[in-house]
Amino acid sequence: MKTHNVNSKGFYGEFGGAFIPEMLYPNVEELRNNYLKISSSKSFKNEFNKLLKDYVGRPTPLYFAKRLSEKYNTRIYLKREDLCHTGAHKINNTIGQILLAKKLGKKRIIAETGAGQHGVATATVCALMGIKCIIYMGEIDIKRQAPNVARMKMLGAEVRPAISGSKTLKDATNEAIRDWINNPVNTHYIIGSVVGPHPYPDMVARFQSVIGEETIDQLQELENKSTPDYVIACVGGGSNAAGLFYPFLDNFDVKIICVEAAGKGIDTGESAATSILGKTGIIHGSKTLLMQSNDGQITEPYSISAGLDYPGIGPMHANLFKSKRGEFISITDQDAMKWGLILSQTEGIIPAIETSHAFAVLDKKKFKPNDIIVFNCSGRGDKDLDTYIEYFKL
Amino acid sequence: MKTHNVNSKGFYGEFGGAFIPEMLYPNVEELRNNYLKISSSKSFKNEFNKLLKDYVGRPTPLYFAKRLSEKYNTRIYLKREDLCHTGAHKINNTIGQILLAKKLGKKRIIAETGAGQHGVATATVCALMGIKCIIYMGEIDIKRQAPNVARMKMLGAEVRPAISGSKTLKDATNEAIRDWINNPVNTHYIIGSVVGPHPYPDMVARFQSVIGEETIDQLQELENKSTPDYVIACVGGGSNAAGLFYPFLDNFDVKIICVEAAGKGIDTGESAATSILGKTGIIHGSKTLLMQSNDGQITEPYSISAGLDYPGIGPMHANLFKSKRGEFISITDQDAMKWGLILSQTEGIIPAIETSHAFAVLDKKKFKPNDIIVFNCSGRGDKDLDTYIEYFKL
Amino acid sequence: MNRINKTFINKKNILSIYFTAGYPKLHDTISIIKELDNSGVDMIEIGLPFSDPLADGPTIQESSTIALSNGMNTNILFDQIKNLRSITELPIIIMGYLNPIIQYGIEEFCLKCKECEIDGLIVPDLPVDIYYEHYHDLFKNHNLQNMFLITPQTSEKRIRFIDKISNGFIYMVSSYSTTGAQKIFGDETIKYFKRINQMKLRSPLLVGFGISNKETRKVASINSDGVIIGSAYINMLTKHGIRQTKKFINKLKID
Amino acid sequence: MNRINKTFINKKNILSIYFTAGYPKLHDTISIIKELDNSGVDMIEIGLPFSDPLADGPTIQESSTIALSNGMNTNILFDQIKNLRSITELPIIIMGYLNPIIQYGIEEFCLKCKECEIDGLIVPDLPVDIYYEHYHDLFKNHNLQNMFLITPQTSEKRIRFIDKISNGFIYMVSSYSTTGAQKIFGDETIKYFKRINQMKLRSPLLVGFGISNKETRKVASINSDGVIIGSAYINMLTKHGIRQTKKFINKLKID
Numbered sequence A, B: 001m002k003t004h005n006v007n008s009k010g011f012y013g014e015f016g017g018a019f020i021p022e023m024l025y026p027n028v029e030e031l032r033n034n035y036l037k038i039s040s041s042k043s044f045k046n047e048f049n050k051l052l053k054d055y056v057g058r059p060t061p062l063y064f065a066k067r068l069s070e071k072y073n074t075r076i077y078l079k080r081e082d083l084c085h086t087g088a089h090k091i092n093n094t095i096g097q098i099l100l101a102k103k104l105g106k107k108r109i110i111a112e113t114g115a116g117q118h119g120v121a122t123a124t125v126c127a128l129m130g131i132k133c134i135i136y137m138g139e140i141d142i143k144r145q146a147p148n149v150a151r152m153k154m155l156g157a158e159v160r161p162a163i164s165g166s167k168t169l170k171d172a173t174n175e176a177i178r179d180w181i182n183n184p185v186n187t188h189y190i191i192g193s194v195v196g197p198h199p200y201p202d203m204v205a206r207f208q209s210v211i212g213e214e215t216i217d218q219l220q221e222l223e224n225k226s227t228p229d230y231v232i233a234c235v236g237g238g239s240n241a242a243g244l245f246y247p248f249l250d251n252f253d254v255k256i257i258c259v260e261a262a263g264k265g266i267d268t269g270e271s272a273a274t275s276i277l278g279k280t281g282i283i284h285g286s287k288t289l290l291m292q293s294n295d296g297q298i299t300e301p302y303s304i305s306a307g308l309d310y311p312g313i314g315p316m317h318a319n320l321f322k323s324k325r326g327e328f329i330s331i332t333d334q335d336a337m338k339w340g341l342i343l344s345q346t347e348g349i350i351p352a353i354e355t356s357h358a359f360a361v362l363d364k365k366k367f368k369p370n371d372i373i374v375f376n377c378s379g380r381g382d383k384d385l386d387t388y389i390e391y392f393k394l
Numbered sequence C, D: 001m002n003r004i005n006k007t008f009i010n011k012k013n014i015l016s017i018y019f020t021a022g023y024p025k026l027h028d029t030i031s032i033i034k035e036l037d038n039s040g041v042d043m044i045e046i047g048l049p050f051s052d053p054l055a056d057g058p059t060i061q062e063s064s065t066i067a068l069s070n071g072m073n074t075n076i077l078f079d080q081i082k083n084l085r086s087i088t089e090l091p092i093i094i095m096g097y098l099n100p101i102i103q104y105g106i107e108e109f110c111l112k113c114k115e116c117e118i119d120g121l122i123v124p125d126l127p128v129d130i131y132y133e134h135y136h137d138l139f140k141n142h143n144l145q146n147m148f149l150i151t152p153q154t155s156e157k158r159i160r161f162i163d164k165i166s167n168g169f170i171y172m173v174s175s176y177s178t179t180g181a182q183k184i185f186g187d188e189t190i191k192y193f194k195r196i197n198q199m200k201l202r203s204p205l206l207v208g209f210g211i212s213n214k215e216t217r218k219v220a221s222i223n224s225d226g227v228i229i230g231s232a233y234i235n236m237l238t239k240h241g242i243r244q245t246k247k248f249i250n251k252l253k254i255d
């Protein structure tokens, strides 16, 4: 049977792998050799699940959006990752990785962040465990996302500006990798999405898969049926999508929709719709689709949403695209912003702008009255208030 | 047996009642006649509990704070109301009241707000139900709490500035009451704390009592014991405290601690420690302790935390104070701010400044190693980031 | 016989004027009372200003805020009016919120009212049942009549009860509203005036909240024993000052 | 015999210099190569600039950014060096990240290298196993030697494997670090140099990352076949320009 999961060499079809400089080999090798063993051990699972429950607030609800369902004449559920501690799905992964890092005896954590959500989630688990934490963030993003910078500092993390290149997420990632190269023994690098060298994409997807697993149980309870007709999520790197899709990857009754940021429009040169605009290449240690110039320089993407503003997508998603297992839809800034307002005023939920992109699919696709559609409500919009205020002149 | 609950006339000992102008009598009477009947009906309970679960994200965790417990050599639990949808306990009450308002056929909702949390929680449930919503907020608070104002507007609520008096919470409350006087038939007034005329204090306490009820079940599971030794909460109006204390009010094995805002210090004239600085009087329709001048003019309180900046306390709490059932401790701005940082860096939880006040009790009181202490972690600190940033120069 | 009862026996189309003590200036109280007496009004309500007058609209709220910042308080008011009866024989009512009265001490307050020969009280946030249970006798012992409000929403049963325990007049709130001047009354309001009038209550009825001019006064007076004017008079004080009181009252005259 | 192998047979204390193509100016490539040849270096590495050079430190990163904004790309580089062998007989290595090479087409890239008589490649993010599985034969067919990196963390087993499949030299990363000039080496680093040296590998060893002056060169050369200098040379180019190359190299001379 064809699987859309990772193979033993760390590939999803032709995508994935670990294209890393030799200096990173021992670190990545240590992870590769241990991540499954540790994360499937009983003691790890207990600790992980307990923190997800008592600290993160899981299970997050699967909420039937009544008014939205009526408006669109279909059955719409929201998987409420916005209710997770720190406000997005990101923390599921950071809890998993900090526990892994502790088992591996690491004394220092580094991470990259764009919008700051992953940085906050990392700073949070480091405070929880009393481990030193350094967050790399593009100098431009530090200015754009001041509240999340403040949160990281409140949590005791050091925020280091990435001043190279375009001074945004991809450069913060480069800086984090450089830090790891320079500190290979005592440091664990917590990557924030299903990107980077194997085993990161698989590891992060597994930690996030709790989203999909809970959805199955909750649908069973609510609809007496364990599979939805559609699962829909926005894709920056792809971790919230991977988490929701994970248990359904090889279940072809469940249709998968990945929503990318079209920015100002696919053809404007200011976009982040990687599946359409990207080509196969290597970024941050992974073979995947990425936006690049003709001679292979990685180009800077654009989206109003800092969390979707990444020039690549995870290798799992590149493979979903290539194999047509997933449908890819891209949504402009304008439509995403509009949907931020619609969701707020129809359901009382102010979504992260990343998340808003996913909902805009309701205007792009016709669903049947009996379709069960699960949207991953990946994060709350508090971090985006300034953007909303300015955009709508509130 | 002596009870600390409300009596049939709406009094807690000598406190409470409904000291309202005749113009409000029909509205309050309608509520008084219906709130128990409706809220104890099966259909209401089902709907209320379902929304608390699927929409608010209840039960909120009871989280054992390991590092904090070690540091203070006692057993510290956090009731995680900060994980509720919209970021504080306030929504438990607004969900209850919006359902009640619907059953009473109301078409228009008004509310007062200080810090904006109750305003956001009200705007949220109004969006959820598709009901028109008007929020009164002091002109000064509108400026101080811009992000919450933006949230309310995103949610489709109209925010009306209260421009009378001191232009803060008490004036917003006056304006809301005036609106209700002018719109007695189609409008329900959602009060945000256990204040105001009977039946509000009891009604709000009942809707919030889910906090305490869950705590009992969770302690049973975690400690094999359904009662804590201490329950501790901050008191602005007193709703988060009432919610946690509710099932323990008449169980004298459980010690109750109410934490008030001392502001810049009890004796500085800039304080909100009502139990110490207040005298019995009438505010917003309730007989209770309140801060006032010698000739009974209500004085403007001060606290760095907008949610504790109220000149009264609920009549239940006034009675807890008078009867000595509850211990009252007041915490300065400085100590509260310090504890915001401590909780952030010890447990990875950035609390609302209101909430920080409660934790500061750990420095004021000695607990035994076996004491089980439940703190109500009433809200998250996102709304207070600007204040934290400025205070700590982050 | 009490001055209030006497007034209703002897006069028709009563005009009662409200003003906030301490406004526009701290010591205007006596001058205003003199002007009102001179202008031929039938009754006077002295507002004891309160920081949070939630039954009142913006005009009275603002005058209260200014009065308080002028330094007005309960002691000063009683001091100002201690020789009241050397100035006027009109019925005088104090209107005040409950909290300042409680802080003064209710018994002490009643005693002072008696000393100043005040005739009655309006305490908007003192509910009927609490009054009846706790303060009825106290007020009576100090020759104080307590006036209650009714609104378009008040049930017939409750109106009858209020009528039974009232010994002065019933204060009929003209509409669903806080105090404030209105230009005209709508049909609903007029229907309500008629409905109450037809109940043939033992207590006289004064209409308040929203009376601003001759027209509104006329309409209200047809179905009641007269009117109370507050915000409109305060607006006049703000704009034209105490000396224009007579002119203002003259304009309100109906035949 | 390949120029790289020949160099290691004929010379001791090898000095290999890295520079970023397109820096400081787009068309400096040939001038720099001429200067280096003239100054008596033993080997040259041409860096093909990449937008995200994650194995490199700030100096090389910055030179790459500037080179790219000067307009450097793969086609231009090959065009610049098509007559390379009329200028120098030194071994020339291209150092570049995998993505630009993939976009160019790996076969096409190798062909071009062959045409320009390039001797070898260093591709830091091309892992050993993928190289061995997919590209070993391709590189060989185009007379390209591929150089691998080892670090203080690389296991003995892995070093032996790398040694086995290497046909040029092994690039010994001086410490846990991205590229960048250091002033001196610590004890740990020297111990590591000795440890590797004592492994008696078949491939020659060049030490790179952190060589900046005569002292660091000396220490590194005692335990290896020579050094590679990158950031220090680029810093020199930035400060003093191409013409000072000879002076810079002279200062590095050891006996």
Ligand SMILES: Cc1ncc(COP(=O)(O)O)c(C=O)c1O
Pocket: A088, A089, A114, A115, A116, A117, A118, A192, A193, A194, A234, A235, A236, A237, A238, A239, A240, A241, A306, A307, A308, A352, A354, A355, A378, A379, A380
């Ligand atoms: C709320 C939210 N959703 C989605 C994303 C995109 O990341 P991913 O595609 O890894 O889920 C982010 C990233 O910051 C985010 O904050």
Ligand SMILES: Cc1ncc(COP(=O)(O)O)c(C=O)c1O
Pocket: B088, B089, B114, B115, B116, B117, B118, B192, B193, B194, B234, B235, B236, B237, B238, B239, B240, B241, B306, B307, B308, B352, B354, B355, B378, B379, B380
């Ligand atoms: C987080 C939080 N805690 C506490 C309070 C104080 O209110 P109460 O005393 O009613 O719980 C507020 C009020 O805004 C709040 O936002």
